[in-house]
Amino acid sequence: MIGNALVLALREIRNNMMRAALTTLGIVIGVGAVIAMVTLGNGATQSVTNTVSSIGKNLLFITPGQRREGGPPGDAPAFQISDADALRREVLSLKHVVPVNQTSVAAVLGNRSHTTTVNGATTEWFDARSWTIVSGRAFNEAEDKTGKSVCVIGETVHHELFGGQDPVGQRIRLGKITCEVVGLLQTKGRNTFGQDQDDYVIMPIRTVQRRLVGNNFAYYIMVEVQNEAGIPEAKKQIAQVLRQRRHLNASQQDNFDVQDLREIGNMLSSITGVLTAFLAAIAAVSLLVGGIGIMNIMLVSVTERTREIGIRLAIGARERDVLLQFLIEAVVLSALGGIVGITLGLLGAAAGTAALGLPFVFQPSIVAIAVLFSAGVGVAFGFFPARRAARMDPIEALRHE
Amino acid sequence: MSSPLIELRGVTKLYGEGEAMVSALAGVDLTIHAHEFVAVMGPSGSGKSTAMNILGCLDTPTAGQYLFQGTDVGTLSRDERAMLRRYHLGFVFQGFNLLKRTTAIENLELPLIYRGMGRKERHKRSSVALAQVGLAERGHHTAAQLSGGQQQRVAIARALVSEPAVVFADEPTGNLDTAMSHEIMSLLRRLNDDRGITIVLVTHEEDIAAYAKRQVRFRDGRIHSDTGAAA
Known part of the structure:
Protein backbone atom coordinates (compact mmCIF):
# COMPACT_ATOMS: atom_id res chain seq x y z
CA MET A 1 0.00 0.00 0.00
CA ILE A 2 2.88 2.36 0.81
CA GLY A 3 4.53 1.42 -2.47
CA ASN A 4 1.37 2.33 -4.37
CA ALA A 5 0.94 5.56 -2.44
CA LEU A 6 4.55 6.43 -3.19
CA VAL A 7 3.98 5.87 -6.91
CA LEU A 8 0.86 8.05 -6.82
CA ALA A 9 2.55 10.77 -4.78
CA LEU A 10 5.61 10.95 -7.01
CA ARG A 11 3.47 11.02 -10.14
CA GLU A 12 1.40 13.83 -8.69
CA ILE A 13 4.56 15.81 -7.90
CA ARG A 14 6.02 15.16 -11.35
CA ASN A 15 2.80 16.14 -13.10
CA ASN A 16 2.44 19.34 -11.09
CA MET A 17 5.99 20.64 -11.13
CA MET A 18 5.04 24.28 -10.75
CA ARG A 19 2.95 23.68 -7.66
CA ALA A 20 5.66 21.44 -6.22
CA ALA A 21 8.38 23.98 -6.98
CA LEU A 22 6.47 26.86 -5.36
CA THR A 23 5.75 24.83 -2.26
CA THR A 24 9.37 23.78 -2.03
CA LEU A 25 10.51 27.36 -2.59
CA GLY A 26 8.63 28.47 0.52
CA ILE A 27 10.47 25.90 2.58
CA VAL A 28 13.81 26.70 0.94
CA ILE A 29 13.46 30.40 1.74
CA GLY A 30 12.38 29.83 5.31
CA VAL A 31 15.02 27.25 6.16
CA GLY A 32 17.81 28.95 4.23
CA ALA A 33 17.24 32.39 5.73
CA VAL A 34 17.06 31.16 9.30
CA ILE A 35 20.19 29.06 9.01
CA ALA A 36 22.19 31.81 7.28
CA MET A 37 21.13 34.54 9.73
CA VAL A 38 21.63 32.57 12.91
CA THR A 39 24.97 31.18 11.76
CA LEU A 40 26.18 34.72 11.01
CA GLY A 41 25.00 35.92 14.41
CA ASN A 42 26.73 33.06 16.17
CA GLY A 43 29.89 33.79 14.20
CA ALA A 44 29.83 37.40 15.41
CA THR A 45 29.39 36.30 19.01
CA GLN A 46 32.14 33.73 18.70
CA SER A 47 34.43 36.32 17.18
CA VAL A 48 33.94 38.67 20.14
CA THR A 49 34.58 35.85 22.58
CA ASN A 50 37.74 34.93 20.70
CA THR A 51 38.98 38.50 20.76
CA VAL A 52 38.39 38.88 24.46
CA SER A 53 39.99 35.57 25.32
CA SER A 54 42.93 36.32 23.05
CA ILE A 55 43.87 39.27 25.25
CA GLY A 56 44.66 36.92 28.09
CA LYS A 57 43.05 35.02 30.90
CA ASN A 58 41.95 36.39 34.25
CA LEU A 59 43.19 39.86 33.45
CA LEU A 60 42.15 43.03 35.28
CA PHE A 61 42.83 46.48 33.93
CA ILE A 62 43.26 49.23 36.50
CA THR A 63 42.88 52.78 35.20
CA PRO A 64 42.86 56.11 37.00
CA GLY A 65 39.61 58.07 37.08
CA GLN A 66 36.10 56.77 37.55
CA ARG A 67 33.98 54.82 35.26
CA ARG A 68 30.87 56.63 36.37
CA GLU A 69 30.49 60.37 36.38
CA GLY A 70 31.71 62.40 39.32
CA GLY A 71 34.37 65.05 39.44
CA PRO A 72 35.95 66.67 36.46
CA PRO A 73 37.88 64.34 34.21
CA GLY A 74 41.61 64.19 34.66
CA ASP A 75 41.58 65.14 38.31
CA ALA A 76 42.56 61.62 39.36
CA PRO A 77 46.30 61.22 39.74
CA ALA A 78 48.05 58.81 37.38
CA PHE A 79 49.58 55.57 38.59
CA GLN A 80 53.27 55.07 38.94
CA ILE A 81 55.50 52.03 38.92
CA SER A 82 55.50 52.13 42.72
CA ASP A 83 51.75 51.49 42.70
CA ALA A 84 52.34 48.32 40.72
CA ASP A 85 55.09 47.28 43.12
CA ALA A 86 52.75 47.85 46.06
CA LEU A 87 50.07 45.69 44.50
CA ARG A 88 52.57 42.94 43.80
CA ARG A 89 53.71 43.09 47.42
CA GLU A 90 50.34 43.23 49.11
CA VAL A 91 47.88 41.31 46.98
CA LEU A 92 49.17 37.76 47.05
CA SER A 93 46.70 36.27 44.59
CA ALA A 229 37.61 32.18 41.31
CA GLY A 230 39.97 34.61 43.00
CA ILE A 231 38.99 37.61 40.86
CA PRO A 232 36.32 39.19 43.13
CA GLU A 233 38.55 38.96 46.20
CA ALA A 234 41.54 40.28 44.25
CA LYS A 235 39.48 43.27 43.06
CA LYS A 236 38.52 44.06 46.62
CA GLN A 237 42.13 43.89 47.85
CA ILE A 238 43.41 45.95 44.93
CA ALA A 239 40.87 48.63 45.76
CA GLN A 240 41.96 48.64 49.40
CA VAL A 241 45.61 49.01 48.57
CA LEU A 242 45.03 51.73 46.02
CA ARG A 243 42.64 53.72 48.25
CA GLN A 244 45.23 53.71 50.93
CA ARG A 245 48.00 54.78 48.58
CA ARG A 246 45.80 57.51 47.13
CA HIS A 247 44.79 58.73 50.59
CA LEU A 248 41.07 58.39 50.08
CA ASN A 249 38.91 58.66 53.20
CA ALA A 250 35.75 56.61 53.73
CA SER A 251 33.46 59.28 52.27
CA GLN A 252 35.36 59.58 49.01
CA GLN A 253 34.69 57.47 46.00
CA ASP A 254 37.38 55.45 44.26
CA ASN A 255 39.32 57.61 41.82
CA PHE A 256 40.39 54.58 39.85
CA ASP A 257 38.58 51.76 38.14
CA VAL A 258 39.26 48.04 38.08
CA GLN A 259 37.87 46.45 34.96
CA ASP A 260 37.51 42.77 34.59
CA LEU A 261 38.04 41.39 31.08
CA ARG A 262 35.09 39.12 31.65
CA GLU A 263 32.90 42.16 32.20
CA ILE A 264 34.08 43.64 28.94
CA GLY A 265 33.50 40.27 27.29
CA ASN A 266 30.04 39.99 28.79
CA MET A 267 29.16 43.47 27.68
CA LEU A 268 30.31 42.76 24.13
CA SER A 269 28.54 39.41 24.16
CA SER A 270 25.32 41.07 25.19
CA ILE A 271 25.70 43.44 22.24
CA THR A 272 26.27 40.61 19.80
CA GLY A 273 23.46 38.75 21.57
CA VAL A 274 21.14 41.59 20.59
CA LEU A 275 22.55 41.40 17.09
CA THR A 276 21.90 37.67 16.96
CA ALA A 277 18.39 38.15 18.27
CA PHE A 278 17.81 40.80 15.62
CA LEU A 279 19.06 38.52 12.86
CA ALA A 280 16.96 35.71 14.28
CA ALA A 281 13.92 37.99 14.17
CA ILE A 282 14.56 38.75 10.50
CA ALA A 283 15.00 35.05 9.94
CA ALA A 284 11.76 34.31 11.77
CA VAL A 285 10.01 36.70 9.41
CA SER A 286 11.53 34.85 6.46
CA LEU A 287 10.32 31.61 7.97
CA LEU A 288 6.87 33.09 8.36
CA VAL A 289 6.86 34.44 4.82
CA GLY A 290 8.01 31.07 3.54
CA GLY A 291 5.29 29.44 5.59
CA ILE A 292 2.65 31.79 4.21
CA GLY A 293 3.94 31.03 0.72
CA ILE A 294 3.45 27.34 1.32
CA MET A 295 0.04 28.00 2.84
CA ASN A 296 -1.03 30.04 -0.17
CA ILE A 297 -0.03 27.42 -2.70
CA MET A 298 -1.77 24.75 -0.67
CA LEU A 299 -4.95 26.74 -0.20
CA VAL A 300 -5.09 27.86 -3.82
CA SER A 301 -4.81 24.27 -4.94
CA VAL A 302 -7.39 23.02 -2.46
CA THR A 303 -10.28 23.24 -4.95
CA GLU A 304 -8.34 21.48 -7.64
CA ARG A 305 -7.10 18.91 -5.22
CA THR A 306 -10.52 18.35 -3.68
CA ARG A 307 -11.80 17.44 -7.13
CA GLU A 308 -8.77 15.23 -7.61
CA ILE A 309 -9.58 13.49 -4.34
CA GLY A 310 -13.20 13.10 -5.51
CA ILE A 311 -11.95 11.37 -8.65
CA ARG A 312 -9.70 9.11 -6.63
CA LEU A 313 -12.49 8.20 -4.23
CA ALA A 314 -14.88 7.49 -7.13
CA ILE A 315 -12.51 5.02 -8.71
CA GLY A 316 -11.95 3.15 -5.49
CA ALA A 317 -9.47 4.94 -3.23
CA ARG A 318 -10.16 4.70 0.49
CA GLU A 319 -9.66 7.66 2.80
CA ARG A 320 -6.39 6.18 4.00
CA ASP A 321 -5.11 5.67 0.44
CA VAL A 322 -5.63 9.36 -0.24
CA LEU A 323 -4.14 10.48 3.06
CA LEU A 324 -1.06 8.36 2.68
CA GLN A 325 -0.47 9.73 -0.80
CA PHE A 326 -0.83 13.35 0.37
CA LEU A 327 1.35 12.74 3.40
CA ILE A 328 4.09 11.29 1.22
CA GLU A 329 3.81 14.22 -1.18
CA ALA A 330 4.15 16.72 1.66
CA VAL A 331 7.02 14.86 3.27
CA VAL A 332 8.90 14.48 -0.01
CA LEU A 333 8.52 18.19 -0.85
CA SER A 334 9.38 19.29 2.68
CA ALA A 335 12.45 17.05 2.77
CA LEU A 336 13.55 18.31 -0.62
CA GLY A 337 12.98 21.92 0.38
CA GLY A 338 14.70 21.28 3.69
CA ILE A 339 17.80 19.82 2.05
CA VAL A 340 18.05 22.61 -0.51
CA GLY A 341 17.35 25.21 2.19
CA ILE A 342 20.02 23.82 4.52
CA THR A 343 22.52 23.72 1.68
CA LEU A 344 21.81 27.27 0.53
CA GLY A 345 21.66 28.54 4.11
CA LEU A 346 25.01 27.04 5.02
CA LEU A 347 26.59 28.21 1.77
CA GLY A 348 25.22 31.70 2.35
CA ALA A 349 26.48 31.66 5.92
CA ALA A 350 29.90 30.42 4.79
CA ALA A 351 30.12 33.20 2.20
CA GLY A 352 28.90 35.78 4.72
CA THR A 353 31.27 34.77 7.50
CA ALA A 354 34.17 34.62 5.04
CA ALA A 355 33.36 38.12 3.74
CA LEU A 356 33.07 39.55 7.26
CA GLY A 357 36.03 37.63 8.63
CA LEU A 358 33.93 35.84 11.23
CA PRO A 359 34.31 32.26 12.37
CA PHE A 360 31.74 29.78 10.97
CA VAL A 361 29.77 28.38 13.89
CA PHE A 362 27.43 25.55 12.95
CA GLN A 363 24.41 25.18 15.22
CA PRO A 364 22.50 21.95 14.53
CA SER A 365 19.55 22.91 16.73
CA ILE A 366 18.61 25.89 14.53
CA VAL A 367 18.72 23.68 11.45
CA ALA A 368 16.36 21.27 13.18
CA ILE A 369 14.01 24.05 14.27
CA ALA A 370 13.88 25.64 10.81
CA VAL A 371 13.30 22.34 9.05
CA LEU A 372 10.68 21.16 11.54
CA PHE A 373 8.77 24.42 11.33
CA SER A 374 8.75 24.56 7.53
CA ALA A 375 8.00 20.89 7.17
CA GLY A 376 5.27 21.29 9.77
CA VAL A 377 3.66 24.06 7.74
CA GLY A 378 4.04 22.05 4.54
CA VAL A 379 2.54 18.92 6.01
CA ALA A 380 -0.19 20.71 7.91
CA PHE A 381 -1.42 22.70 4.95
CA GLY A 382 -1.01 19.81 2.54
CA PHE A 383 -2.46 17.17 4.78
CA PHE A 384 -5.40 18.72 6.61
CA PRO A 385 -7.32 20.04 3.58
CA ALA A 386 -6.73 16.63 2.02
CA ARG A 387 -8.13 14.90 5.08
CA ARG A 388 -11.22 17.07 5.01
CA ALA A 389 -11.75 16.26 1.33
CA ALA A 390 -11.06 12.55 1.80
CA ARG A 391 -13.81 12.38 4.43
CA MET A 392 -16.48 13.79 2.11
CA ASP A 393 -18.81 11.67 0.09
CA PRO A 394 -17.12 11.25 -3.30
CA ILE A 395 -19.87 13.16 -5.10
CA GLU A 396 -19.47 16.11 -2.74
CA ALA A 397 -15.72 16.25 -3.39
CA LEU A 398 -16.29 15.97 -7.16
CA ARG A 399 -18.70 18.89 -7.13
CA HIS A 400 -16.44 21.09 -5.03
CA GLU A 401 -16.17 24.58 -6.46
CA MET B 1 -33.63 -14.86 -14.45
CA SER B 2 -30.84 -14.88 -11.85
CA SER B 3 -30.91 -12.68 -8.77
CA PRO B 4 -30.69 -8.98 -9.65
CA LEU B 5 -27.40 -7.08 -9.79
CA ILE B 6 -28.95 -3.95 -8.36
CA GLU B 7 -32.04 -3.50 -6.28
CA LEU B 8 -33.40 -0.26 -4.76
CA ARG B 9 -36.18 -0.61 -2.18
CA GLY B 10 -38.06 2.51 -1.14
CA VAL B 11 -34.98 4.71 -1.44
CA THR B 12 -35.42 8.35 -0.45
CA LYS B 13 -32.92 11.16 -0.40
CA LEU B 14 -33.47 14.49 1.33
CA TYR B 15 -31.24 17.54 0.99
CA GLY B 16 -31.08 20.47 3.38
CA GLU B 17 -32.84 20.90 6.69
CA GLY B 18 -36.14 22.16 8.10
CA GLU B 19 -38.08 24.53 5.85
CA ALA B 20 -35.44 24.34 3.12
CA MET B 21 -35.58 20.57 2.98
CA VAL B 22 -35.88 19.21 -0.55
CA SER B 23 -36.80 15.67 -1.40
CA ALA B 24 -34.69 14.48 -4.33
CA LEU B 25 -35.90 10.92 -4.23
CA ALA B 26 -39.25 10.01 -2.73
CA GLY B 27 -39.36 6.24 -2.44
CA VAL B 28 -37.78 4.61 -5.46
CA ASP B 29 -37.95 0.89 -6.24
CA LEU B 30 -35.73 -0.23 -9.10
CA THR B 31 -34.25 -3.55 -10.13
CA ILE B 32 -31.45 -3.95 -12.69
CA HIS B 33 -30.04 -7.27 -13.80
CA ALA B 34 -26.60 -8.10 -15.16
CA HIS B 35 -25.98 -7.30 -18.86
CA GLU B 36 -28.75 -4.70 -19.04
CA PHE B 37 -28.31 -1.31 -20.73
CA VAL B 38 -30.61 1.07 -18.86
CA ALA B 39 -31.20 4.74 -19.60
CA VAL B 40 -32.39 6.74 -16.62
CA MET B 41 -34.26 9.77 -17.96
CA GLY B 42 -36.13 12.77 -16.75
CA PRO B 43 -36.02 16.56 -16.63
CA SER B 44 -33.48 18.28 -14.41
CA GLY B 45 -34.45 18.06 -10.77
CA SER B 46 -36.33 14.82 -11.32
CA GLY B 47 -33.89 12.89 -9.16
CA LYS B 48 -32.21 10.87 -11.88
CA SER B 49 -28.69 12.00 -11.05
CA THR B 50 -29.28 11.52 -7.36
CA ALA B 51 -30.45 7.98 -8.04
CA MET B 52 -27.36 7.40 -10.13
CA ASN B 53 -25.02 8.67 -7.41
CA ILE B 54 -26.64 6.41 -4.87
CA LEU B 55 -26.38 3.44 -7.24
CA GLY B 56 -22.72 4.28 -7.74
CA CYS B 57 -22.06 4.44 -3.98
CA LEU B 58 -20.88 8.02 -4.44
CA ASP B 59 -23.70 9.20 -2.19
CA THR B 60 -25.76 7.60 0.57
CA PRO B 61 -29.57 7.39 0.75
CA THR B 62 -31.50 9.04 3.57
CA ALA B 63 -33.78 6.03 3.90
CA GLY B 64 -34.53 2.79 2.10
CA GLN B 65 -32.40 -0.11 1.05
CA TYR B 66 -29.86 -0.59 -1.71
CA LEU B 67 -28.84 -4.16 -2.46
CA PHE B 68 -25.81 -4.71 -4.70
CA GLN B 69 -25.43 -8.38 -5.70
CA GLY B 70 -27.59 -9.13 -2.70
CA THR B 71 -25.47 -7.14 -0.24
CA ASP B 72 -27.14 -4.29 1.67
CA VAL B 73 -24.87 -1.35 0.82
CA GLY B 74 -26.33 0.63 3.73
CA THR B 75 -24.59 -1.71 6.19
CA LEU B 76 -21.17 -1.22 4.60
CA SER B 77 -18.53 1.11 6.02
CA ARG B 78 -17.00 3.94 3.98
CA ASP B 79 -13.98 1.80 3.24
CA GLU B 80 -16.12 -1.17 2.22
CA ARG B 81 -18.06 1.05 -0.16
CA ALA B 82 -14.72 2.26 -1.57
CA MET B 83 -13.76 -1.36 -2.12
CA LEU B 84 -17.09 -1.97 -3.88
CA ARG B 85 -16.29 0.92 -6.24
CA ARG B 86 -12.73 -0.29 -6.65
CA TYR B 87 -13.62 -3.82 -7.72
CA HIS B 88 -17.16 -3.69 -9.13
CA LEU B 89 -18.11 -0.21 -10.35
CA GLY B 90 -16.93 2.01 -13.17
CA PHE B 91 -17.85 5.66 -13.80
CA VAL B 92 -18.15 7.96 -16.76
CA PHE B 93 -19.00 11.56 -15.86
CA GLN B 94 -20.34 14.48 -17.84
CA GLY B 95 -17.25 16.50 -16.93
CA PHE B 96 -14.92 13.55 -17.69
CA ASN B 97 -13.21 13.85 -14.29
CA LEU B 98 -9.77 12.88 -15.48
CA LEU B 99 -6.61 14.12 -13.78
CA LYS B 100 -5.87 17.00 -16.16
CA ARG B 101 -2.09 17.11 -16.07
CA THR B 102 -1.75 13.36 -16.08
CA THR B 103 -1.27 11.31 -19.25
CA ALA B 104 -4.06 9.16 -20.64
CA ILE B 105 -2.19 5.96 -19.79
CA GLU B 106 -1.58 7.06 -16.21
CA ASN B 107 -5.23 8.03 -15.83
CA LEU B 108 -6.14 4.49 -16.86
CA GLU B 109 -3.59 2.99 -14.53
CA LEU B 110 -5.06 4.80 -11.52
CA PRO B 111 -7.81 2.29 -10.65
CA LEU B 112 -5.37 -0.56 -11.24
CA ILE B 113 -2.83 0.97 -8.86
CA TYR B 114 -5.51 1.08 -6.18
CA ARG B 115 -6.09 -2.59 -6.89
CA GLY B 116 -2.42 -3.21 -6.19
CA MET B 117 -1.71 -4.50 -9.69
CA GLY B 118 1.94 -4.78 -10.75
CA ARG B 119 3.52 -2.26 -13.08
CA LYS B 120 3.76 -4.41 -16.22
CA GLU B 121 0.29 -5.87 -15.92
CA ARG B 122 -1.40 -2.53 -15.38
CA HIS B 123 0.51 -0.94 -18.22
CA LYS B 124 -0.50 -3.75 -20.57
CA ARG B 125 -4.14 -3.57 -19.54
CA SER B 126 -4.22 0.20 -19.86
CA SER B 127 -2.76 0.06 -23.36
CA VAL B 128 -5.33 -2.52 -24.39
CA ALA B 129 -8.21 -0.47 -22.95
CA LEU B 130 -6.94 2.65 -24.66
CA ALA B 131 -6.72 0.82 -27.98
CA GLN B 132 -10.31 -0.36 -27.52
CA VAL B 133 -11.54 3.23 -27.44
CA GLY B 134 -9.33 4.06 -30.44
CA LEU B 135 -6.74 6.21 -28.68
CA ALA B 136 -3.73 3.89 -28.79
CA GLU B 137 -1.44 6.67 -30.03
CA ARG B 138 -2.61 9.23 -27.49
CA GLY B 139 -1.43 7.39 -24.39
CA HIS B 140 1.25 9.92 -23.55
CA HIS B 141 -0.88 13.00 -24.03
CA THR B 142 -2.14 14.58 -20.85
CA ALA B 143 -5.89 14.83 -20.44
CA ALA B 144 -5.68 18.60 -20.94
CA GLN B 145 -4.10 18.08 -24.37
CA LEU B 146 -7.01 15.94 -25.61
CA SER B 147 -10.31 17.08 -27.13
CA GLY B 148 -13.56 16.61 -25.22
CA GLY B 149 -14.50 13.51 -27.18
CA GLN B 150 -11.07 12.03 -26.68
CA GLN B 151 -11.21 12.78 -22.97
CA GLN B 152 -14.56 11.06 -22.70
CA ARG B 153 -13.19 8.03 -24.49
CA VAL B 154 -10.27 7.95 -22.04
CA ALA B 155 -12.81 8.15 -19.22
CA ILE B 156 -14.75 5.22 -20.70
CA ALA B 157 -11.51 3.26 -21.02
CA ARG B 158 -10.79 4.05 -17.36
CA ALA B 159 -14.20 2.74 -16.37
CA LEU B 160 -13.60 -0.47 -18.34
CA VAL B 161 -9.99 -1.14 -17.50
CA SER B 162 -10.83 -2.61 -14.13
CA GLU B 163 -13.53 -4.87 -15.66
CA PRO B 164 -16.36 -3.73 -13.41
CA ALA B 165 -19.73 -5.44 -12.98
CA VAL B 166 -21.48 -2.24 -14.00
CA VAL B 167 -20.57 1.08 -15.62
CA PHE B 168 -22.44 4.23 -14.55
CA ALA B 169 -22.49 6.97 -17.15
CA ASP B 170 -23.85 10.33 -15.93
CA GLU B 171 -24.72 12.51 -18.96
CA PRO B 172 -21.60 11.24 -20.76
CA THR B 173 -22.46 13.25 -23.88
CA GLY B 174 -23.51 16.43 -22.06
CA ASN B 175 -20.31 18.30 -22.97
CA LEU B 176 -19.92 16.91 -26.50
CA ASP B 177 -21.22 17.90 -29.94
CA THR B 178 -23.79 15.74 -31.73
CA ALA B 179 -21.41 13.75 -33.91
CA MET B 180 -19.14 12.98 -30.99
CA SER B 181 -22.15 12.14 -28.80
CA HIS B 182 -23.29 9.47 -31.21
CA GLU B 183 -19.78 8.08 -31.49
CA ILE B 184 -19.55 7.76 -27.70
CA MET B 185 -23.02 6.15 -27.49
CA SER B 186 -22.16 3.65 -30.24
CA LEU B 187 -19.07 2.73 -28.26
CA LEU B 188 -21.11 2.15 -25.10
CA ARG B 189 -23.69 0.15 -27.03
CA ARG B 190 -20.97 -2.07 -28.55
CA LEU B 191 -19.50 -2.69 -25.10
CA ASN B 192 -22.93 -3.84 -23.94
CA ASP B 193 -23.68 -5.92 -27.04
CA ASP B 194 -20.27 -7.53 -27.48
CA ARG B 195 -18.99 -7.87 -23.95
CA GLY B 196 -22.19 -7.92 -21.98
CA ILE B 197 -21.12 -5.04 -19.73
CA THR B 198 -23.99 -3.70 -17.65
CA ILE B 199 -24.47 -0.01 -18.26
CA VAL B 200 -26.63 2.49 -16.41
CA LEU B 201 -26.88 5.75 -18.36
CA VAL B 202 -28.32 9.04 -17.15
CA THR B 203 -29.49 11.48 -19.83
CA HIS B 204 -32.28 13.88 -20.62
CA GLU B 205 -31.99 13.49 -24.39
CA GLU B 206 -34.32 11.07 -26.16
CA ASP B 207 -31.96 10.20 -29.03
CA ILE B 208 -29.17 9.36 -26.56
CA ALA B 209 -31.49 7.28 -24.43
CA ALA B 210 -32.52 5.38 -27.55
CA TYR B 211 -29.16 3.62 -27.57
CA ALA B 212 -30.16 1.87 -24.34
CA LYS B 213 -32.36 -1.21 -24.26
CA ARG B 214 -34.52 -0.06 -21.38
CA GLN B 215 -35.71 3.43 -20.47
CA VAL B 216 -36.61 4.43 -16.92
CA ARG B 217 -38.24 7.84 -16.57
CA PHE B 218 -38.07 9.88 -13.36
CA ARG B 219 -40.40 12.69 -12.38
CA ASP B 220 -40.41 14.54 -9.04
CA GLY B 221 -38.24 11.99 -7.33
CA ARG B 222 -40.28 8.96 -8.39
CA ILE B 223 -40.19 6.52 -11.27
CA HIS B 224 -42.78 7.69 -13.77
CA SER B 225 -42.40 4.97 -16.36
CA ASP B 226 -40.20 1.97 -17.09
CA THR B 227 -40.15 0.40 -20.59
CA GLY B 228 -38.64 -2.89 -19.75
CA ALA B 229 -38.89 -3.71 -16.07
CA ALA B 230 -37.21 -7.02 -15.72
CA ALA B 231 -39.45 -9.97 -15.46
Missing part, protein backbone atom coordinates in the same frame (compact mmCIF):
# COMPACT_ATOMS: atom_id res chain seq x y z
CA LEU A 94 48.17 38.26 41.70
CA LYS A 95 50.36 36.32 39.32
CA HIS A 96 51.57 39.25 37.26
CA VAL A 97 51.40 42.99 37.78
CA VAL A 98 52.34 45.05 34.74
CA PRO A 99 52.40 48.87 34.72
CA VAL A 100 51.97 50.19 31.19
CA ASN A 101 52.89 53.53 29.66
CA GLN A 102 51.93 54.17 26.09
CA THR A 103 52.80 56.58 23.32
CA SER A 104 52.64 56.90 19.61
CA VAL A 105 55.83 57.45 17.62
CA ALA A 106 57.28 57.11 14.15
CA ALA A 107 59.48 54.05 13.84
CA VAL A 108 62.22 54.63 11.26
CA LEU A 109 64.72 52.34 9.56
CA GLY A 110 66.80 53.82 6.76
CA ASN A 111 64.31 55.56 4.52
CA ARG A 112 61.34 53.59 5.78
CA SER A 113 59.02 55.04 8.37
CA HIS A 114 55.92 53.70 10.11
CA THR A 115 53.88 55.31 12.85
CA THR A 116 53.07 52.83 15.57
CA THR A 117 52.16 52.49 19.24
CA VAL A 118 54.88 51.93 21.79
CA ASN A 119 53.85 50.05 24.93
CA GLY A 120 56.19 50.56 27.82
CA ALA A 121 55.81 47.60 30.15
CA THR A 122 57.70 45.15 32.29
CA THR A 123 58.85 41.79 31.00
CA GLU A 124 55.89 40.13 32.70
CA TRP A 125 53.75 41.67 29.95
CA PHE A 126 54.54 38.80 27.60
CA ASP A 127 53.35 36.17 30.10
CA ALA A 128 50.26 38.08 31.14
CA ARG A 129 49.18 38.53 27.53
CA SER A 130 50.33 34.95 26.78
CA TRP A 131 52.05 36.31 23.73
CA THR A 132 54.92 34.30 22.37
CA ILE A 133 58.05 35.51 20.64
CA VAL A 134 58.79 33.83 17.32
CA SER A 135 62.29 35.15 16.83
CA GLY A 136 64.85 36.50 19.32
CA ARG A 137 63.80 37.00 22.93
CA ALA A 138 61.84 39.21 25.30
CA PHE A 139 63.74 41.92 27.17
CA ASN A 140 64.83 40.70 30.59
CA GLU A 141 64.35 42.02 34.08
CA ALA A 142 67.76 43.68 34.16
CA GLU A 143 66.99 45.60 30.98
CA ASP A 144 63.65 46.42 32.53
CA LYS A 145 65.13 47.86 35.70
CA THR A 146 67.91 49.82 34.02
CA GLY A 147 65.69 51.16 31.27
CA LYS A 148 67.80 49.89 28.40
CA SER A 149 66.90 50.87 24.89
CA VAL A 150 65.72 47.50 23.64
CA CYS A 151 62.42 46.60 22.02
CA VAL A 152 60.26 43.73 20.78
CA ILE A 153 58.28 44.51 17.64
CA GLY A 154 55.00 43.23 16.22
CA GLU A 155 54.64 41.69 12.79
CA THR A 156 53.19 44.82 11.16
CA VAL A 157 56.12 46.95 12.30
CA HIS A 158 58.49 44.21 11.14
CA HIS A 159 56.86 44.07 7.75
CA GLU A 160 56.76 47.84 7.28
CA LEU A 161 60.38 48.44 8.26
CA PHE A 162 62.24 45.26 7.38
CA GLY A 163 60.15 43.63 4.66
CA GLY A 164 61.09 39.98 4.91
CA GLN A 165 64.42 40.49 6.70
CA ASP A 166 65.24 39.19 10.18
CA PRO A 167 64.97 42.24 12.48
CA VAL A 168 66.67 40.73 15.52
CA GLY A 169 69.87 42.57 16.38
CA GLN A 170 69.05 45.54 14.14
CA ARG A 171 68.66 49.05 15.45
CA ILE A 172 65.64 51.20 14.65
CA ARG A 173 64.85 54.77 15.48
CA LEU A 174 61.78 55.51 17.64
CA GLY A 175 61.16 59.24 17.76
CA LYS A 176 64.28 60.76 19.24
CA ILE A 177 65.95 57.57 20.37
CA THR A 178 67.40 54.48 18.79
CA CYS A 179 66.78 51.04 20.14
CA GLU A 180 67.89 47.51 19.46
CA VAL A 181 65.29 45.02 18.29
CA VAL A 182 65.70 41.93 20.44
CA GLY A 183 62.56 39.98 19.51
CA LEU A 184 59.64 39.58 17.13
CA LEU A 185 56.11 38.89 18.37
CA GLN A 186 53.88 36.09 17.12
CA THR A 187 51.33 37.54 14.72
CA LYS A 188 47.72 37.80 15.96
CA GLY A 189 46.00 39.45 13.02
CA ARG A 190 43.03 41.74 13.36
CA ASN A 191 40.49 41.46 16.15
CA THR A 192 36.69 41.68 15.82
CA PHE A 193 36.82 45.46 15.65
CA GLY A 194 39.28 45.47 12.80
CA GLN A 195 42.11 46.62 15.04
CA ASP A 196 45.57 45.45 13.95
CA GLN A 197 46.98 43.57 16.94
CA ASP A 198 50.44 43.37 15.41
CA ASP A 199 51.08 47.11 15.12
CA TYR A 200 53.00 47.48 18.38
CA VAL A 201 56.46 47.99 19.77
CA ILE A 202 57.03 46.74 23.33
CA MET A 203 59.81 48.37 25.41
CA PRO A 204 60.79 48.48 29.08
CA ILE A 205 58.48 50.98 30.79
CA ARG A 206 61.33 52.97 32.30
CA THR A 207 62.85 53.52 28.89
CA VAL A 208 59.56 54.85 27.58
CA GLN A 209 59.00 57.04 30.63
CA ARG A 210 62.44 58.63 30.66
CA ARG A 211 63.36 58.81 27.03
CA LEU A 212 60.16 58.93 25.00
CA VAL A 213 57.37 60.61 26.99
CA GLY A 214 59.25 62.29 29.81
CA ASN A 215 56.99 61.41 32.75
CA ASN A 216 56.88 58.67 35.35
CA PHE A 217 53.35 57.56 34.82
CA ALA A 218 51.76 54.19 34.27
CA TYR A 219 48.63 54.92 32.27
CA TYR A 220 47.16 51.67 33.40
CA ILE A 221 48.17 48.64 35.38
CA MET A 222 47.40 45.24 34.02
CA VAL A 223 47.21 42.40 36.54
CA GLU A 224 46.70 38.70 36.10
CA VAL A 225 44.92 36.90 38.92
CA GLN A 226 46.03 33.33 39.77
CA ASN A 227 42.65 31.85 39.00
CA GLU A 228 39.20 32.95 37.96
